[in-house]
Amino acid sequence: MTERHIRWDPGQYLRYRDERQRPFWELLARIPTVDVRNVVDLGCGTGAGTAELSRRWPGAEVVGIDLSDEMLAKASASEQPAGVRSEDVSSHAGPRKEPGREGSVRFVRADIASWTPEPSSLDVIFSNAALHWIPGHARRFGSWVEGLRRGGVLAFQVPGNFDAPSHTLLSDLATSAEWRHRFATRDPANQVHRPSDYYNLLRQVAEDVDIWETTYYHPLSGDDPVFEWVSATALRPYVEALNRDEALSFAESYRESLRVAYPREASGETMFPFRRIFAVATRAR
Numbered sequence: 190m191t192e193r194h195i196r197w198d199p200g201q202y203l204r205y206r207d208e209r210q211r212p213f214w215e216l217l218a219r220i221p222t223v224d225v226r227n228v229v230d231l232g233c234g235t236g237a238g239t240a241e242l243s244r245r246w247p248g249a250e251v252v253g254i255d256l257s258d259e260m261l262a263k264a265s266a267s268e269q270p271a272g273v274r275s276e277d278v279s280s281h282a283g284p285r286k287e288p289g290r291e292g293s294v295r296f297v298r299a300d301i302a303s304w305t306p307e308p309s310s311l312d313v314i315f316s317n318a319a320l321h322w323i324p325g326h327a328r329r330f331g332s333w334v335e336g337l338r339r340g341g342v343l344a345f346q347v348p349g350n351f352d353a354p355s356h357t358l359l360s361d362l363a364t365s366a367e368w369r370h371r372f373a374t375r376d377p378a379n380q381v382h383r384p385s386d387y388y389n390l391l392r393q394v395a396e397d398v399d400i401w402e403t404t405y406y407h408p409l410s411g412d413d414p415v416f417e418w419v420s421a422t423a424l425r426p427y428v429e430a431l432n433r434d435e436a437l438s439f440a441e442s443y444r445e446s447l448r449v450a451y452p453r454e455a456s457g458e459t460m461f462p463f464r465r466i467f468a469v470a471t472r473a474r
């Protein structure tokens with residue numbers, strides 16, 4: 190455990206880039222819209238996926254939205270396929286594309302929880318591995334779908350692994366006699382609904398809804414790879430609530446329990462099953 194585990198760290202997050210990007214591609218492959226002019230990437234992180242969205246729709250204006258200065262700094266510094274700009278807005282990112290203009294990518298600092306698109310202004314609202322950080326995100330579906338043009342698509346992927354040892358061990362530790370006085374909430378990251386609930390919620394506002402789930406089996410190499418993976422995401426809110434020494438101690442206990450739950454296989458790798466939930470909702474034409 191080092192201090193790099195304590196903040197949103199783009200380097201740590203990108204360590205398992207291939208594994209984290211696979212659901213991105215599988216989600217993108219299911220978006221049927223062809224004529225795309227305006228795209229928003231909610232919780233764009235390092236912007237790697239935002240750049241891919243721009244490559245997929247080269248003529249579109251693509252806006253990546255995130256709240257983390259570290260992630261946005263990385264996003265703006267990364268090689269992007271078109272002109273890249275960063276800006277700071279409180280809650281709104283509407284389209285700016287003029288007819289006939291080249292595609293572009295820009296990054297905006299905004300809170301997804303209060304972000305509201307202009308009605309009928311977007312073709313794709315995309316979000317990979319971000320909405321589980323947003324309490325009540327499903328209550329936003331109505332205004333997001335209203336922000337789509339006819340035939341536009343809201344597509345997102347969220348982890349569905351909150352019952353897995355990687356997460357139950359974390360919340361068990363946080364609620365143990367030793368630590369519970371230090372945490373106000375039990376499981377800050379678990380805002381995810383069941384697939385059937387997503388279907389019913391989205392079906393109220395969209396004409397066509399496609400929901401599926403996949404469990405990936407990631408064979409990870411190195412020492413404590415599940416800890417390394419989770420330290421970039423689910424562990425972060427816990428260590429942020431602690432001072433440095435407490436954070437190191439808390440993380441060390443968590444790391445030890447993960448070693449037992451995720452032993453090394455005969456190959457020397459550690460198998461990390463990871464369930465993910467996908468949704469693609471299309472506004473009526």
Ligand SMILES: C[S@@+](CC[C@H](N)C(=O)[O-])C[C@H]1O[C@@H](n2cnc3c(N)ncnc32)[C@H](O)[C@@H]1O
Nearest residue numbers: 232233234255256257260300301317318319322
């Ligand atoms: C796990 S990362 C996913 C990044 C990227 N979509 C990807 O596929 O690699 C989640 C991102 O959501 C962002 N995020 C979390 N809560 C947010 C909020 N309320 N508003 C905007 N971004 C948020 C985080 O800063 C982080 O960059």
